[in-house]
Amino acid sequence: MNTHKDILDNLKTVCQCKGIKKxxxxxxxxxxxxxxxxxxxxxxxxxGDCQGRRCGPRIDDLLKSHPRE
Ligand code: FES
Known part of the structure; x- marks a missing residue:
């Protein structure tokens, strides 16, 4: 079952060039x-077109803020 947070994570785009969600x-x-x-x-x-300039920092932040379960 999806939690409210899971649903929001599936709406939030991290890599805009490739359309990959959080x-x-x-x-x-x-x-x-x-x-x-x-x-x-x-x-x-x-x-993608930006070669990670936009999503790279977001991916770094996500690795820090979302420890492996
Ligand atoms: S936003 Fe991820 S490659 Fe451009």
């Missing part, structure tokens, strides 16, 4: 991804 990154972190490089490789983030 919830997708949190799922990858929970599956064991621990670095920005691993998240980018698994999700495709960082390979």
């Amino acid at each position: 919830g997708a990154f949190k799922k990858l972190i929970d599956e064991g991804k621990t670095t920005p490089g691993e998240l980018n490789k698994a999700s495709g983030a960082g390979s």
